[in-house]
Amino acid sequence: MASFPPSACCVKGIKHEGETTGTTFKVGKYDAYIATPDPSSAKDGALLYIPDVISIWQNSKLMADQFAANGYLTLIIDPFNGDPLPLNRPDGFDIFSWLAKGSTGDNPHTKEAVDPIIETAIKYLKEEKGVKKLGAVGYCFGAKYVARHFKNGIQVGYMAHPSFVDEDELEGFKAPLSISAAETDTIFPADKRHRSEEILAKNGFPYQINLYSQVEHGFSVRGDPNKKTDRFAREQAFIQAVTWFDNWL
Template structure:
C-alpha cells in the first residue's frame, strides 16, 4: 500500500468559519457542490474529491470556493450517496456503526461509478479545455486513478487507501501534501511512494508539513498559527502546481 485505509483521525478535526458561495445541486445525476469561477467560464474545471465527511462539509465547501476564486469551475460530488461519515460519530444511526463498517459500504465498486459518472458529465456538459483533480484523504485514491488518463494534473493531501499498483498507473503530474504525524500516510509509506514515483520517472512533488497531523489541510485548527499557515500553504501548493502545468 502507498497509504492505509481511512482511520479514526479521518473523521476528526475542526470546523472552519465562513460562508460558502457555491450551491448544492444535481449535476450529472449526482448531488454536488458547485462553485463557479468568477467569470463563469468552464474552460478549466477542478474536480474536487472529498474526505469521508463529504461534499456537505463547510470546510470542503470553503476550499472549493477558494479554488473557484482562482479561475476554476469546481465540481465536488457526493461520493457517498447521502451517507457521509460525520465528525460527531455519535450522531450516526445506527449508533453502533463503526468507521471500518462504514468504509465497507463505500469501497471502489460503490464509489468509482459515481466518480466516473460525474467526470463524464463534466466532459459532456461543461466541455472544459482542461480538467485537474484534487483529493483529500479518501478522495486521493480516485485522483490517483484518474491520473492514469482522465485529468491533466492531480494534487492530493494526506492520502488514504491508495495502492502502489494504482500509483504505478499514473500518467499525469502529481503533487502530494503530507503531514509529519500521520498513521494513514506514514513515513514508511511516504518513502515507498517516493521510491515508486522515482522508479517510474513520474513528474511529482511531495511537500512534508512539520508539526501537523493527518487532515490538516481540511480540518486543521485555525486558532493555531502554525496549523493555519500549513493549511494555507498546502492550498497554495495546489494552486501553484496546477498553474505550472496548465498555464506554463
C-alpha cells in the same frame, strides 16, 4: 499500499467559518457542489474535488470556492451516495464497517461503488461543462480516486494526506502529481511517503511531496485555524495545490 486505509482520525477536526458562494445540486442522482470563477479571471481548466469522508460540507465548500477564486471551475462530488460521516464521531466508531456496508447496511463505499460516481462527475464536467483540461484534488479518502481515474481523463493531480492508495494505483497515475503530507500521520507515515517517492520517480512525470511539520492527518481540510501551525500548513497546502495546477494544468 502506498498509504494505509482510513482510521478514526479521518473524522476529527474543526469546522471553518465563512460564507459559501457556490451552488448545491445533483449530478445524476448524486449530491454535488459547484463553484464558478468570475469570467474575467477564469482559467482554461477545471478541477474535480474528491473529498474526505465528511464529503460536501462547510469546509470543503469553502475550499472549492477558493479554488474558483483562483480561476478554476470546481466540482465537488459526494462519493458516498448520500451517506457521508458527520464531523467528530465518538470514539469506537467502526469506520471499516461503514466503508464495507454504509450506515444502512446496503450502501457500501468500496471502489466498486465509488468508481461509477467519479466517472459520472468526470462525464458531467466534460460533456455538460465542456471541460478540456481536467485536474483533480483528493483529500484523505478522495486521494485514491484521483489515482484510479487517470484513465478517465484526469490530467494533473493533487492529494493531501492520502489514504487507501494502493501502489499499483499510484504507479498508474501517468501525469504530474503533488502530495501534501503531515508529519504525524499513521495512515501516510514516513515509510509510505518514501515508497511513494520511489514510485513517482520511476514514473518519470513531475511530482512533489511536501511535508508539513507539527500537524496531523486531515490538516489541509480540518485543521484548527486558531493554531498557528495548523493555519500555516493548511494555507500553504492550498497554495501548493493552486501553484501545481497553474504550472501543469
